[in-house]
Amino acid sequence: MANKIETLHFRSDAFSCDFKRELSYDILGRDILNCAENHASKRGFGFSDLLKANHSWVLSRLSIEMKVMPPIYSNYHIDTWIESVYRMFTNRNFCIKNDAGEVYGYARSIWAMIDNTTRQPLDLMSIYGEEFQQWLGPEIPCEMEPHSRLRPLVDVEPVSTIEAKYSDLDCNGHFNSIKYISHILDLFSKDFYTEHRIRRAELAYVAEAYYGDELSFFVKEQEPLLYQVEIRKHFSRDGKGETIARGLVGFV
Amino acid sequence: MANKIETLHFRSDAFSCDFKRELSYDILGRDILNCAENHASKRGFGFSDLLKANHSWVLSRLSIEMKVMPPIYSNYHIDTWIESVYRMFTNRNFCIKNDAGEVYGYARSIWAMIDNTTRQPLDLMSIYGEEFQQWLGPEIPCEMEPHSRLRPLVDVEPVSTIEAKYSDLDCNGHFNSIKYISHILDLFSKDFYTEHRIRRAELAYVAEAYYGDELSFFVKEQEPLLYQVEIRKHFSRDGKGETIARGLVGFV
Numbered sequence: 496m497a498n499k500i501e502t503l504h505f506r507s508d509a510f511s512c513d514f515k516r517e518l519s520y521d522i523l524g525r526d527i528l529n530c531a532e533n534h535a536s537k538r539g540f541g542f543s544d545l546l547k548a549n550h551s552w553v554l555s556r557l558s559i560e561m562k563v564m565p566p567i568y569s570n571y572h573i574d575t576w577i578e579s580v581y582r583m584f585t586n587r588n589f590c591i592k593n594d595a596g597e598v599y600g601y602a603r604s605i606w607a608m609i610d611n612t613t614r615q616p617l618d619l620m621s622i623y624g625e626e627f628q629q630w631l632g633p634e635i636p637c638e639m640e641p642h643s644r645l646r647p648l649v650d651v652e653p654v655s656t657i658e659a660k661y662s663d664l665d666c667n668g669h670f671n672s673i674k675y676i677s678h679i680l681d682l683f684s685k686d687f688y689t690e691h692r693i694r695r696a697e698l699a700y701v702a703e704a705y706y707g708d709e710l711s712f713f714v715k716e717q718e719p720l721l722y723q724v725e726i727r728k729h730f731s732r733d734g735k736g737e738t739i740a741r742g743l744v745g746f747v
Numbered sequence: 748m749a750n751k752i753e754t755l756h757f758r759s760d761a762f763s764c765d766f767k768r769e770l771s772y773d774i775l776g777r778d779i780l781n782c783a784e785n786h787a788s789k790r791g792f793g794f795s796d797l798l799k800a801n802h803s804w805v806l807s808r809l810s811i812e813m814k815v816m817p818p819i820y821s822n823y824h825i826d827t828w829i830e831s832v833y834r835m836f837t838n839r840n841f842c843i844k845n846d847a848g849e850v851y852g853y854a855r856s857i858w859a860m861i862d863n864t865t866r867q868p869l870d871l872m873s874i875y876g877e878e879f880q881q882w883l884g885p886e887i888p889c890e891m892e893p894h895s896r897l898r899p900l901v902d903v904e905p906v907s908t909i910e911a912k913y914s915d916l917d918c919n920g921h922f923n924s925i926k927y928i929s930h931i932l933d934l935f936s937k938d939f940y941t942e943h944r945i946r947r948a949e950l951a952y953v954a955e956a957y958y959g960d961e962l963s964f965f966v967k968e969q970e971p972l973l974y975q976v977e978i979r980k981h982f983s984r985d986g987k988g989e990t991i992a993r994g995l996v997g998f999v
Contacts, residue, residue: 509780568795661935665765
């Protein structure tokens, strides 16, 4: 089973923490995605490997559920493995632990593979179906809820609008998947974070955003401490804009 | 000499890189500060150690000069040591290297120590003067220019204004030292980064900013590809606001 899991090791140093003296959510998010890439590249299907065939991984869903955030000056370890593979998607899970092996939290992600020229999704089963079988770990526990069903928000006005800047871009020149989460978390006040902590954050990536795009953020309280969020590109009062991502942030 | 130097090891994974497929500047900055804290805490004068005496380190200057940024998927290693100590300041340097020991770049920093209650600077020589002697490494090479003299900008209008958000805060609830650099780098366009790379970035931290503060950014071209920057709090057309930081960004 160890062979199915790949682990990377991190430390929540002072400058990696938020004002609550806990690991910053965006750093955790970035570490999680780097773990995904590390697991894949060690097995021959990382970004660089796929590039040879003019293919890319595209992150479709990411959900993170933390019981406790790593406190300042502590080690944390992220396991990742592939739960399952289907024709159009593969499910990759994560477990975040402390030195004693106690679980801080889990994460789930869904990835599709596209052809870089046509930007069309590829049939994972026909390309990697056979090879992936040896890596599948559906029996490895991922004790968090599945991804939520995320419905479009209607009749809402943007609470914030930003322009995509240099530091928002990832290594492909797209808006960085984790930076969406950062901007969403920035919609809540410092006082709110003093009272509450993030229990769960999830995002469905619908379309890409690029440098200079104007992104509007929408929030709706679904139930107490559970917020639906949506990010739209080029929203105007006349039109609805194009949905870039939909998500859910839950606090306790 | 090895005893004076402390080294931490990092990797520029895919999600830690910018659109040029090089390590993101803000991640490098954060790593550098985490190295400072790691070196200090291993020698008994880290943040936690100082807290027992109700003291804190305050970053006064940070200058980073990179010949090459670590490319995507590469290891990088950051050495740090104390160059010198004076009554009010101590100079800490950094060297960023690849696996072969070749130098990517250097950084210089200046730190003061304050009393947490009075917020007044403390006399480093009387507190740590003796103890620091064994750690001083003025002979260790730091082949970059000293900190520049940074003059106040006059007759300039802000090019950008932001409000300090949750993700801008550090573990003390102050505006994160590295986030200032991120916001400054975001003043330049993607096209500009396609043509040029950052040769040197430096900042003098003048006053603290807090959650909700409105920060205005000023830029002036000092000579071709060398930009003076200034960040002011609560700037308005009537007043000049309070200077939070001054800096310089040089490109090639």
